[in-house]
Structure formats: structure tokens, C-alpha cells
Amino acid sequence: MSKVRVAAFSVSLDGFGAGPRQDLNNPLGVRGLELHAWFVSTEAFKKMHGERGGTRGIDNDVAARSFENIGAWILGRNMFGPVRGPWKDDSWQGWWGEEPPYHTSVFVLTHHARAPLPMQGGTTFYFVTDGIESALKQAKDAAAGKDVRIGGGVSTIRQYLMASLVDELQLSMAPVLLGEGEHLFNGINFPKLGFTSVERVPGELATHVTIKKG
Amino acid sequence: MSKVRVAAFSVSLDGFGAGPRQDLNNPLGVRGLELHAWFVSTEAFKKMHGERGGTRGIDNDVAARSFENIGAWILGRNMFGPVRGPWKDDSWQGWWGEEPPYHTSVFVLTHHARAPLPMQGGTTFYFVTDGIESALKQAKDAAAGKDVRIGGGVSTIRQYLMASLVDELQLSMAPVLLGEGEHLFNGINFPKLGFTSVERVPGELATHVTIKKG
Numbered sequence: 001m002s003k004v005r006v007a008a009f010s011v012s013l014d015g016f017g018a019g020p021r022q023d024l025n026n027p028l029g030v031r032g033l034e035l036h037a038w039f040v041s042t043e044a045f046k047k048m049h050g051e052r053g054g055t056r057g058i059d060n061d062v063a064a065r066s067f068e069n070i071g072a073w074i075l076g077r078n079m080f081g082p083v084r085g086p087w088k089d090d091s092w093q094g095w096w097g098e099e100p101p102y103h104t105s106v107f108v109l110t111h112h113a114r115a116p117l118p119m120q121g122g123t124t125f126y127f128v129t130d131g132i133e134s135a136l137k138q139a140k141d142a143a144a145g146k147d148v149r150i151g152g153g154v155s156t157i158r159q160y161l162m163a164s165l166v167d168e169l170q171l172s173m174a175p176v177l178l179g180e181g182e183h184l185f186n187g188i189n190f191p192k193l194g195f196t197s198v199e200r201v202p203g204e205l206a207t208h209v210t211i212k213k214g
Numbered sequence: 215m216s217k218v219r220v221a222a223f224s225v226s227l228d229g230f231g232a233g234p235r236q237d238l239n240n241p242l243g244v245r246g247l248e249l250h251a252w253f254v255s256t257e258a259f260k261k262m263h264g265e266r267g268g269t270r271g272i273d274n275d276v277a278a279r280s281f282e283n284i285g286a287w288i289l290g291r292n293m294f295g296p297v298r299g300p301w302k303d304d305s306w307q308g309w310w311g312e313e314p315p316y317h318t319s320v321f322v323l324t325h326h327a328r329a330p331l332p333m334q335g336g337t338t339f340y341f342v343t344d345g346i347e348s349a350l351k352q353a354k355d356a357a358a359g360k361d362v363r364i365g366g367g368v369s370t371i372r373q374y375l376m377a378s379l380v381d382e383l384q385l386s387m388a389p390v391l392l393g394e395g396e397h398l399f400n401g402i403n404f405p406k407l408g409f410t411s412v413e414r415v416p417g418e419l420a421t422h423v424t425i426k427k428g
Contacts, residue, residue, distance in 0.1 A: 013387065013412065013423060014399040015229050173227065173387065175414035175423055179403035185228040186400070189393035198227065200389035202416030209227060209389055 003147045004136065006157055006169040008066035009184075010035035010206065013173065016181040017154040024082050027095050029181050035174045038205035039063055048101040059203040062172065071143025073106040074135050076156030080125070086112045093117060094125065105142040107135045109156060132159050154182035161188060167213065169195070172206040217361045218350065220371055220383040222280035223398075224249035224420065227387065230395040231368040238296050241309050243395050249388045252419035253277055262315040273417040276386065285357025287320040288349050290370030294339070300326045307331060308339065319356040321349040323370060346373050368396035375402060381427065383409070386420040 011017050012035055019029025026032065039045050043054030044063035054060065081092045094100055099121040107126050114127040128135040139148040150160050160166050171184075196214035200207060225231050226249055233243025240246065253259050257268030258277035268274065295306045308314055313335040320339050328341040342349040353362040364374050374380050385398075410428035414421060 013385075013425075014402070014404060171227075173421065175412040177404040177409060177412060177425065179405040188228070190228060190391040191393040195391060198389040198391060200421075202421060207387065207414075207416060207421040211227075211391065 002071075002140065002143060002145050003167040004150065004160070004165055005070075005147050006150050006152075006166060006171070008039060008063055008170060008172055009152060009157065010039065010172045010174050011184050012176045012178045012181075014177050014179065015183050015185040016178040017152070017157070017184040019178055019181040022078060022082060027082070031176075031178055032181065034176045035178075037176075038172060038174060038203060041205065055204065057204050058201060058208070059205055062170070062201070062203060062208045066149075066170065067101075069146050070104060070149045071146025072104050072139040073102050073149050073151050074132075074139050074156065074160075075106060075108050075151045076153050077108055077110040079151060079153045079156065080108045080110075087114045090114070090117065093119065099123070105139070106151075107139050107142075109135055132156075132163060132165070136160070136165055154184050157184065158188065161193060164193060169211040170208060171211065172203070172208050174206045216285075216354065216357060216359050217381040218364065218374070218379055219284075219361050220364050220366075220380060220385070222253060222277055222384060222386055223366060223371065224253065224386045224388050225398050226390045226392045226395075228391050228393065229397050229399040230392040231366065231371070231398040233392055233395040236292060236296060241296070245390075245392055246395065248390045249392075251390075252386060252388060252417060255419065269418065271418050272415060272422070273419055276384070276415070276417060276422045280363075280384065281315075283360050284318060284363045285360025286318050286353040287316050287363050287365050288346075288353050288370065288374075289320060289322050289365045290367050291322055291324040293365060293367045293370065294322045294324075301328045304328070304331065307333065313337070319353070320365075321353050321356075323349055346370075346377060346379070350374070350379055368398050371398065372402065375407060378407060383425040384422060385425065386417070386422050388420045 019032035022029045038059045041055050042060035042063040043056050044060050046054035083092045100119050100123040103122040105124050107128050110127050113129050117125040194213045195211045197212040199210040233246035236243045252273045255269050256274035256277040257270050258274050260268035294308055297306045314333050314337040317336040321342050322339055324341050327343050331339040408427045409425045411426040413424040
């Protein structure tokens with residue numbers, strides 16, 4: 001059955017999903033990249049970026065599976081880019097170059113309308129201004145029976161979680177302490193939201209947990 | 215060199231070190247016991263309680279090492295028992311029966327004076343009413359060059375952390391979501407307190423991390 005999933009989302013020991021002060025030089029916030037050390041070392045990641053090599057263990061399996069059976073993505077605006085306020089022009093086309101690693105429709109939550117942006121490799125960014133439920137409906141239609149992946153960032157995941165619209169979260173707990181940044185867990189009571197099952201798979205560089213409704 | 219250590223302290227994925235509503239039936243708060251599933255299954259734990267059997271893998275190594283080279287313990291009053299306010303009498307002697315698993319001097323933080331309580335097996339509980347620094351000084355003296363272990367609970371560990379009196383924390387991240395309870399990390403910025411090194415050892419049922427100053 002089609003699911004709404006969070007997958008391969010890295011979280012620090014102290015619960016942060018991104019560092020503070022995101023900008024052009026720190027797409028994941030200051031020190032945010034450290035959360036993803038387990039991911040960037042994998043073959044799956046390197047392949048996505050047209051490179052060879054990379055690790056082939058458990059971390060790689062988790063990375064690869066996070067891209068399987070995904071029919072559409074939803075991203076928060078800050079995950080799409082550092083631009084704030086109205087779009088001045090079409091010059092910002094995401095962090096990922098001409099061929100983003102999505103290869104599906106990607107729905108970007110924003111308060112500011114913008115025409116769809118088709119990229120190479122099958123990715124088209126659609127800018128959704130009428131809220132998270134509308135974005136999810138559009139993503140489910142586009143996914144045509146496959147899963148919808150909530151890519152992030154933290155604020156977007158929290159909004160979907162608190163609206164009870166997420167079926168499954170696969171988080172990758174990185175052995176990193178950030179101390180500040182965007183906190184994924186604060187004020188979120190997972191058991192109260194119905195998430196009572198935790199499966200744990202220790203990888204080489206992170207511990208992967210899958211959180212499901214009971 | 216003698217260290218002030220937190221060791222084998224279990225924390226949920228969402229950062230709780232104990233469940234809510236501690237009482238006589240829930241010494242670790244509601245669902246708090248689930249945090250310790252990795253520990254209670256080990257041979258080290260069973261031996262402590264005069265039982266045979268138990269697991270002998272990585273979790274057991276971590277459990278056993280947490281008791282090595284400890285010369286004195288410090289506990290918060292709630293870790294010693296569910297009694298609140300002045301001690302009515304000497305009837306409460308801790309959660310652990312006649313022979314507690316400490317076998318050293320144990321300094322219990324409390325606002326209410328009480329005479330030292332010697333138990334079988336070398337444990338003596340001393341009740342310290344003049345603050346965490348005094349308790350640490352007494353514990354260091356008693357430890358005579360060995361380490362002082364801050365046993366918990368969460369509030370006690372947080373107080374010593376924020377006073378920069380802890381050298382090393384070994385936390386065991388359990389694949390459990392509590393949603394509520396006593397939060398270990400909230401408002402604590404580990405890197406700012408000088409803790410920049412994280413070593414990770416995945417065990418059978420929990421992921422053990424050791425947090426040290428850089």
C-alpha cells in the first residue's frame with residue numbers, strides 16, 4: 001500500500017535534524033553536514049552524484065532503500081534553497097544542479113507562487129502555496145500508488161507529523177552532538193501520535209531506526 | 215586519573231532518561247524500565263542480583279565496564295527512593311534490598327538530613343544536604359583515586375553537567391520512544407560545555423556512546 005514516509009533522515013544524539021544558521025554555504029545549517037557522514041560515504045550516495053566507489057554495507061542498504069518505490073517528494077522551502085520571501089526570478093533552481101536526485105515530481109511548500117520548474121532527469125519542482133494537505137494530495141496523485149517521501153527539513157516533517165499524516169519514519173541516529181539547530185523531537189510525543197513500534201538496525205556509522213504505528 | 219563519570223545511562227530515542235510519574239511501582243517512571251532492556255538481559259546485571267545466565271556480548275561488556283574502577287557513587291534522592299520531604303523514619307533503605315549493588319560509599323543528594331545508613335556488602339549511604347559540590351568533594355575523598363560515578367537520575371546528571379563537573383558520559387541509546395518523562399538533553403548544549411568527542415559502539419539491544427571533552 002502507498003505510504004507517506006520519512007526516510008534516511010539524519011538526527012543527532014541530542015535530537016537535531018539540522019544545524020543552526022542555514023545559508024548558501026551551509027545548506028544543512030552549521031555542522032549539519034556531520035549528521036550525514038554515514039550517508040555521503042555510501043555507494044548509493046556516490047551513484048546519485050555520478051561518482052564511483054563508496055561503502056556497500058548496512059548504511060548503504062538503508063540509503064538505497066530510502067529511494068525505492070518513491071513516486072513523489074515533498075520538501076520544505078528551506079530544503080529547496082536559502083532564498084527567503086517572494087521569488088525575485090527563476091535563477092534559484094535548488095541545491096542539486098541541473099539533474100536533481102529525485103527523478104519524480106517534487107512539491108515544494110512555500111508562501112510564494114512560482115511556475116513549475118522542470119529539470120533534467122525527470123524531476124519537476126512544483127511550488128505549493130495552499131498548505132501541507134494540498135501538497136500531500138498532489139503528491140499522492142503524482143505518485144500513482146507509490147510512496148510519498150517527506151524529504152524535510154525538520155519543520156516540514158514536524159508539520160506532517162503533528163497533522164498525523166505520516167505513516168512511517170526511518171531516522172538515522174548519528175553519533176554527533178550539535179547542541180543547537182533545528183530539533184526534530186521537541187514537543188513531539190510519538191507514542192501519543194500512535195507511533196509505538198521501533199525497529200533498530202545498527203549500521204557502520206549510524207544507527208537506523210524505523211518508527212511505525214502500532 | 216580519577217574521573218567523574220556517568221556510565222551505562224539509558225536514554226530513549228527522543229531523549230528521555232526516565233519516564234514520568236515515578237512511584238513505588240515505577241521506580242524509573244512509567245515505561246522507564248523499557249530503557250533498560252539491554253541492561254537487564256546481561257550477565258553483568260544478573261550477577262549483580264545473584265542470578266545466573268544472561269547475555270555475554272557487547273551490551274554485557276558495557277554493563278560490566280560501567281562498574282569497573284568506581285570508588286564512590288552519587289545519586290539524586292529520587293533515584294534512592296520515592297519518599298519526598300523530610301525522612302519520617304529510617305524504614306526506606308533504597309530500592310535494592312539488604313545488599314545494594316554499589317559496594318562503595320554512596321552519596322545521596324537531599325534537602326533533609328539523615329544519619330549514614332550502612333548496608334550489607336560494603337555499601338554505605340551518606341545523605342548530603344549542602345549541595346552537589348560538597349557531595350562531589352566527599353565522593354572524591356571516599357573514592358581514593360578511583361572514579362566517581364554519577365548514577366542519576368536525570369536531574370542530578372543535568373546539575374553536574376551544567377556545573378561543568380562531569381568528565382565523561384557513557385550513554386546507552388535505547389530504541390524506545392517515551393514521548394514524556396525526564397529529558398536529559400533539553401537545554402543542554404554539549405559542545406558548548408566542551409563535549410566534542412563521541413565514540414559509538416553498537417550493542418545488541420542499544421547503541422552505546424561515550425561523550426568526552428575534546
